[in-house]
Amino acid sequence: MVESLARDLVCIDCGAVSPLGYRLECDKCRGLLELRYDLDRLRAKGPALFAGPGLWRYAAVLPVGDAAHRVTLGEGGTPLLECPRLARQLGVRRLLLKYDGSNPTGTVKDRTSATAVGAALQFGYTATSVVSSGNAGSSIAAYSARAGLRSLIFAYERASAPKLLHMSATASDLIIYKGVYDDLITLWDRLVEERLFFDCGASRNPYKHEGKKTLAYEIAEQSGWAPPDVVVAPVAVGETFIATARGFRELRDAGLIARLPRMVAAQATRANAIARAFRDGTAITPIKIGYTVAEGLAAGSPGRKGDWVLRLLREHDGLAADAEDQEILDAQRLVARAEGIWAGPTGVATVAVLKRLLEGRQLDPAQTICAIISETGLKTEAALPSREGTAFDLDSLRRLVVERLSGRGRPG
Amino acid sequence: MVESLARDLVCIDCGAVSPLGYRLECDKCRGLLELRYDLDRLRAKGPALFAGPGLWRYAAVLPVGDAAHRVTLGEGGTPLLECPRLARQLGVRRLLLKYDGSNPTGTVKDRTSATAVGAALQFGYTATSVVSSGNAGSSIAAYSARAGLRSLIFAYERASAPKLLHMSATASDLIIYKGVYDDLITLWDRLVEERLFFDCGASRNPYKHEGKKTLAYEIAEQSGWAPPDVVVAPVAVGETFIATARGFRELRDAGLIARLPRMVAAQATRANAIARAFRDGTAITPIKIGYTVAEGLAAGSPGRKGDWVLRLLREHDGLAADAEDQEILDAQRLVARAEGIWAGPTGVATVAVLKRLLEGRQLDPAQTICAIISETGLKTEAALPSREGTAFDLDSLRRLVVERLSGRGRPG
Numbered sequence: 001m002v003e004s005l006a007r008d009l010v011c012i013d014c015g016a017v018s019p020l021g022y023r024l025e026c027d028k029c030r031g032l033l034e035l036r037y038d039l040d041r042l043r044a045k046g047p048a049l050f051a052g053p054g055l056w057r058y059a060a061v062l063p064v065g066d067a068a069h070r071v072t073l074g075e076g077g078t079p080l081l082e083c084p085r086l087a088r089q090l091g092v093r094r095l096l097l098k099y100d101g102s103n104p105t106g107t108v109k110d111r112t113s114a115t116a117v118g119a120a121l122q123f124g125y126t127a128t129s130v131v132s133s134g135n136a137g138s139s140i141a142a143y144s145a146r147a148g149l150r151s152l153i154f155a156y157e158r159a160s161a162p163k164l165l166h167m168s169a170t171a172s173d174l175i176i177y178k179g180v181y182d183d184l185i186t187l188w189d190r191l192v193e194e195r196l197f198f199d200c201g202a203s204r205n206p207y208k209h210e211g212k213k214t215l216a217y218e219i220a221e222q223s224g225w226a227p228p229d230v231v232v233a234p235v236a237v238g239e240t241f242i243a244t245a246r247g248f249r250e251l252r253d254a255g256l257i258a259r260l261p262r263m264v265a266a267q268a269t270r271a272n273a274i275a276r277a278f279r280d281g282t283a284i285t286p287i288k289i290g291y292t293v294a295e296g297l298a299a300g301s302p303g304r305k306g307d308w309v310l311r312l313l314r315e316h317d318g319l320a321a322d323a324e325d326q327e328i329l330d331a332q333r334l335v336a337r338a339e340g341i342w343a344g345p346t347g348v349a350t351v352a353v354l355k356r357l358l359e360g361r362q363l364d365p366a367q368t369i370c371a372i373i374s375e376t377g378l379k380t381e382a383a384l385p386s387r388e389g390t391a392f393d394l395d396s397l398r399r400l401v402v403e404r405l406s407g408r409g410r411p412g
Numbered sequence: 413m414v415e416s417l418a419r420d421l422v423c424i425d426c427g428a429v430s431p432l433g434y435r436l437e438c439d440k441c442r443g444l445l446e447l448r449y450d451l452d453r454l455r456a457k458g459p460a461l462f463a464g465p466g467l468w469r470y471a472a473v474l475p476v477g478d479a480a481h482r483v484t485l486g487e488g489g490t491p492l493l494e495c496p497r498l499a500r501q502l503g504v505r506r507l508l509l510k511y512d513g514s515n516p517t518g519t520v521k522d523r524t525s526a527t528a529v530g531a532a533l534q535f536g537y538t539a540t541s542v543v544s545s546g547n548a549g550s551s552i553a554a555y556s557a558r559a560g561l562r563s564l565i566f567a568y569e570r571a572s573a574p575k576l577l578h579m580s581a582t583a584s585d586l587i588i589y590k591g592v593y594d595d596l597i598t599l600w601d602r603l604v605e606e607r608l609f610f611d612c613g614a615s616r617n618p619y620k621h622e623g624k625k626t627l628a629y630e631i632a633e634q635s636g637w638a639p640p641d642v643v644v645a646p647v648a649v650g651e652t653f654i655a656t657a658r659g660f661r662e663l664r665d666a667g668l669i670a671r672l673p674r675m676v677a678a679q680a681t682r683a684n685a686i687a688r689a690f691r692d693g694t695a696i697t698p699i700k701i702g703y704t705v706a707e708g709l710a711a712g713s714p715g716r717k718g719d720w721v722l723r724l725l726r727e728h729d730g731l732a733a734d735a736e737d738q739e740i741l742d743a744q745r746l747v748a749r750a751e752g753i754w755a756g757p758t759g760v761a762t763v764a765v766l767k768r769l770l771e772g773r774q775l776d777p778a779q780t781i782c783a784i785i786s787e788t789g790l791k792t793e794a795a796l797p798s799r800e801g802t803a804f805d806l807d808s809l810r811r812l813v814v815e816r817l818s819g820r821g822r823p824g
Contacts, residue, residue, distance in 0.1 A: 053489070073752060074491025074514055077465070081486060085560060102486055102514055105754065106790050127817050138754075146752035148497060152816055157801035162574055162790045168797045169748040169789065173816050178801035187806050196813050336581040340485060340558035342517065342550075377581065378518050378574045378790035385580045389569035389590035394599050401608050404564055404585050405539050 002051055005038040006063040009206060012308060020063070022123040024192065024204040032304050033206045034246065035063050042254040047221065053077050055114050058217045061250060063207050064118035071117045071147045073104035076214050080222040080370070086338040090355055094368040096228055097335075097351075098219055101343055101376030105166065107296075108212060108240055108374040109139035113200070115211035117143040120198035122207075126150060130200040131188045133181055133295045134163030135346070135375060140200045141171035152197060154184060156298075158291060160381035180289060181236075182301045202239045203303055212240050216247025219370060220257050227257055229367035232264040232350040234374050235274055235320070236299040238309035241265050244372070245312050261370070264363075265309055265320035266353035268294040268328065274306050278313055278320035293325045296346035296375060319362060323352035331355060332377065347375030414463055417450040418475040421618060424720060432475070434535040436604065436616040444716050445618045446658065447475050454666040459633065465489050467526050470629045473662060475619050476530035483529045483559045485516035488626050492634040492782070498750040502767055506780040508640055509747075509763075510631055513755055513788030517578065519708075520624060520652055520786040521551035525612070527623035529555040532610035534619075538562060542612040543600045545593055545707045546575030547758070547787060552612045553583035564609060566596060568710075570703060572793035592701060593648075594713045614651040615715055624652050628659025631782060632669050639669055641779035644676040644762040646786050647686055647732070648711040650721035653677050656784070657724050673782070676775075677721055677732040678765035680706040680740065686718050690725055690732035705737045708758030708787060731774060735764035743767060744789065759787030 009018045013031030023033060042049060042061065049060040055076030056062070064070050078100050087095035103110035117140070120128050129152040130140045137153040144151035153171040155164065157178060167174050177184045185203065192199045199205040220227045227248065233241040241263065251257045267275045270292035277284040284307060289300035302309070313320055323331070328345045331352035335341050350371040357363045392400070421430045425443030435445060454461060454473065461472040467488030468474070476482050490512050499507035515522040529552070532540050541564040542552045549565040556563035565583040567576065569590060579586050589596045597615065604611045611617040632639045639660065645653040653675065663669045679687045682704035689696040696719060701712035714721070725732055735743070740757045743764035747753050762783040769775045804812070 054491070072491070072493075074493060074511060077489065079466070079484070079486025079516070081484075099486060099516070102516055104491070104511065104514055106518070106788065129813070142748075142752035142754060144752070145749055150817065152813060157799050161796055162792070164796050164799070165792055165794055166754050166789060169745060169754055170752055174797065175812065176797075176799060176801040178803040184804060184809075187804060187809050190806060191810055191813060194810070196817055333581060336554075337557055340554035340556070340582055342554060342578050342581055376518065376790065377578060378788065380574070380577055382577055384573055384576050385586065385588075387569050387571075387576070387588060389588040391590040392596060392599060394602060397596075397599050398603055398606070400587065401541070401564060401603060405562065405608055 001067045002049065002059040004063060004065045005041055005060050007036050007038050009033040010036050024199060032204060032308060035206050035210055037061055037250065039250060039254045046256065055111055055211060055214050058214050061213065061217065062115055063210055064115060064122055066122065069118045069121040071114060071121065071143055073110065073142060073146055075103050075110035075114050076218065078102045078218070080219060083339045086335060089334065089338055090358055092358055092365045092369055096368065096370040097341060098215065098370055098372045099341060100372060100374050101347060105139045105142050106376035106379055107135040107139060108372070109136045111211035111214055112208050112239065113139040113143040116140065116200045116205065116208035117147050117149065119207035120149060121147055123198065125198035127152065127197040128200045129197040130154065131181060131184050132156065133298055134159035135296050138163055138166040138170065141167055145170050154188065156181065156295065159295065160379055162379045162381065181299050182289065202237045203305060209239055209243055212243035213247035215244045215372065216251060220251050225257055227261050228370040229261060230264060230363060230369040231261045232266050232354050232369065232371040234297060234346065234349050234372065235265040235267050235309055236271070236297045237302045238305040240372065240374065241309050242305065242312065260316060263312065263316065263318045264357065265313060265318065266350040267320070267322040268292040268297040268349055269322040269324045271298050271300050272322035273300055273302055274309050275320040275322040277310055284310060293345040294328055294349045297349055319357065321353045321357055323349060323356055327352040327356065336377070341373065342377030343373045344375040344377050344380045347373045413479045414461065414471040416475060416477045417453055417472050419448050419450050421445040422448050436611060444616060444720060447618050447622055449473055449662065451662060451666045458668065467523055467623060467626050470626045473625065473629070474527055475622055476527060476534055478534065481530045481533040483526060483533065483555055485522065485554060485558055487515050487522035487526050488630065490514045490630070492631060495751045498747060501746065501750055502770055504770055504777045504781055508780065508782040509753060510627065510782055510784045511753060512784060512786050513759060517551045517554050518788035518791055519547040519551060520784070521548045523623035523626055524620050524651065525551040525555040528552065528612045528617065528620035529559050529561065531619035532561060533559055535610065537610035539564065539609040540612045541609040542566065543593060543596050544568065545710055546571035547708050548614070550575055550578040550582065553579055557582050566600065568593065568707065571707065572791055574791045574793065593711050594701065614649045615717060621651055621655055624655035625659035627656045627784065628663060632663050637669055639673050640782040641673060642676060642775060642781040643673045644678050644766050644781065644783040646709060646758065646761050646784065647677040647679050647721055648683070648709045649714045650717040652784065652786065653721050654717065654724065672728060675724065675728065675730045676765070676769065677725060677730065678762040679732070679734040680704040680709040680761055681734040681736045683710050683712050684734035685712055685714055686721050687732040687734040689722055696722060705757040706740055706761045709761055731769065733765045733769055735761060735768055739764040739768070748789070753785065754789035755785045756787040756789050756792045759785045
């Protein structure tokens with residue numbers, strides 16, 4: 001069994017150190033906490049510390065000590081795909097897509113669900129809860145079921161049909177809430193204090209957060225420990241972005257990679273509080289948002305995690321931008337046709353933003369760029385093509401095929 | 413680069429040997445062909461021949477020689493999940509689910525799409541085609557796009573919404589056909605002879621077929637080369653079943669595993685031509701079928717592959733059975749709630765059949781049983797829970813949570 005190198009918790013604001021335990025913020029200043037590891041040990045042992053497939057390959061740098069608590073549905077180990085055709089269309093030398101739609105419930109959320117539900121077991125909880133636009137809800141419900149825990153899933157009323165079906169099949173308790181994520185999350189975050197259930201939200205819990213750090217470890221290992229120059233990550237509240245940035249920082253601090261990739265925060269224009277603050281050089285002003293096709297990015301009030309994203313962007317030469325819903329839908333189709341990768345709007349917002357940044361010459365097209373695709377397209381609800389079918393005989397079938405192909409199917 | 417050990421093609425009926433090439437049946441007797449490999453080399457080198465992640469880890473025993481033709485979206489390498497809770501509910505000592513819903517397009521079909529489209533490139537084709545209930549169509553379209561090939565996808569008019577959306581996004585040409593698979597496949601199979609496109613159907617092409625063999629290689633390797641006693645595979649035309657059985661046979665012939673698992677063929681009762689023939693001890697009588705919730709199993713006339721399945725079952729002490737649509741839907745919910753695994757009806761038919769066989773004492777509950785889950789639940793179209801949302805204040809939120817959990821969320 002691989003031991004966890006987790007050592008303590010550090011406040012990102014005042015630097016105060018707390019012992020490991022189920023803590024959501026700093027006792028001294030109420031700042032957010034991050035887990036700290038024995039990186040000397042990581043430096044000494046190197047990749048030999050990593051063993052087995054998927055997310056728990058990186059158990060050494062995750063905060064779940066007992067292997068019996070390492071709940072899994074086979075998350076992580078997702079492909080890092082070279083995309084030469086899409087690269088040409090976007091005008092960039094080399095493009096990699098980290099396709100996290102291959103996770104068990106079809107999204108990057110499974111990484112955090114594994115460590116959240118693992119930590120719930122570790123701290124003796126028997127129920128979990130989350131407020132979700134759909135993806136986190138499906139994922140936490142699935143991992144809770146897998147671990148035999150009760151799950152109270154609060155789901156967005158406009159969540160897509162596949163997400164709703166998924167949640168109703170796997171959650172022990174599914175509750176549909178009125179309005180958007182922002183409308184419920186503040187109340188729910190207050191209720192978390194009462195410890196009726198384990199916090200599986202994105203606002204504070206450092207144990208939940210941690211699973212997504214494996215994105216950085218995988219991208220680095222799949223690149224032979226020479227990660228891409230730029231990594232584009234989606235940002236709603238900031239969980240994926242921060243965790244990925246932290247992962248790269250640990251890898252650099254432990255000497256496993258030579259330098260940090262430049263991180264780009266990708267938002268939907270309809271929920272662009274962080275991109276806007278970055279552009280304007282101001283603090284974040286929460287915005288009142290409505291619907292965006294990138295359902296999973298629909299947060300207008302990203303709270304303290306949003307501030308953390310902004311700080312990481314400013315301290316490390318990052319970049320933030322957003323894309324309109326139509327650009328996101330165009331990117332969805334582009335990625336599907338150019339590379340056969342079917343991702344949801346939430347998942348391809350990174351590509352829409354990347355396209356904008358390349359067109360605006362805000363990124364160097366000679367660099368190697370990696371975009372995180374956070375979601376499969378199978379959770380998309382959209383207008384269907386007509387289901388009216390044609391009945392064929394051999395002649396009409398041949399005619400159709402010949403007409404469509406115009407002789408192009410034959411070997412040359 | 414790992415070399416392919418593919419050596420020639422052998423007729424499964426008359427045993428005639430043909431050189432490697434794009435051939436769909438035996439020149440002498442029109443029997444189906446299977447690929448044969450240099451198993452002495454596999455025996456000599458052992459698992460050292462396998463390298464890298466996913467399906468192409470097993471490139472040595474796949475028929476695509478040139479690495480440039482090994483098209484990939486990250487298929488294969490899917491989890492083999494221990495399912496103790498479901499095992500208890502079904503009354504079996506040890507149950508493993510091979511969850512192939514984690515493939516890039518959410519189904520086992522990606523394994524055959526990788527080798528089909530790889531072979532299309534190998535033989536110089538620029539267009540592919542397939543007749544599909546939805547899963548194969550999505551998958552062949554995606555892999556064709558990935559390889560830059562044109563794809564003519566014939567899709568079932570009752571394919572689920574997520575499958576239709578997927579196909580319309582990735583196919584170059586999507587054609588909806590009237591009726592079920594059986595109504596079109598005979599005509600389309602005749603058209604294949606004219607070589608206007610590369611055959612990506614399930615009826616004959618041994619190159620396409622071959623990708624699913626990796627199911628056996630993965631199950632064996634993930635079990636430390638001591639595979640489960642029983643493997644339950646879904647059967648429509650028989651591609652998954654035959655390929656998996658062939659994989660285990662190769663592994664045994666090369667000395668990598670000591671004995672063959674017992675293979676169980678799982679069908680939907682509404683499309684049970686093979687299970688019926690097996691039970692009655694007769695040849696297969698094609699049946700006229702209608703709709704089954706297990707869309708991917710909707711074939712009433714499985715053709716020569718069906719005969720092959722029956723032969724394998726009879727020669728190797730196999731077992732075949734079927735489950736009613738309601739049993740399949742019950743299994744879908746059971747697997748979701750007991751283990752957090754959300755699979756489609758096509759995907760869980762194996763579990764429904766397994767439940768029947770255990771209840772009927774046709775399988776030994778003291779054995780280790782593995783069921784292949786061929787499809788994610790995200791492609792399911794079904795009645796939705798009400799989307800009517802509740803607006804909360806802190807008090808009403810707390811009341812709801814306390815009521816639901818009745819104090820059960822606290823650590824004990």
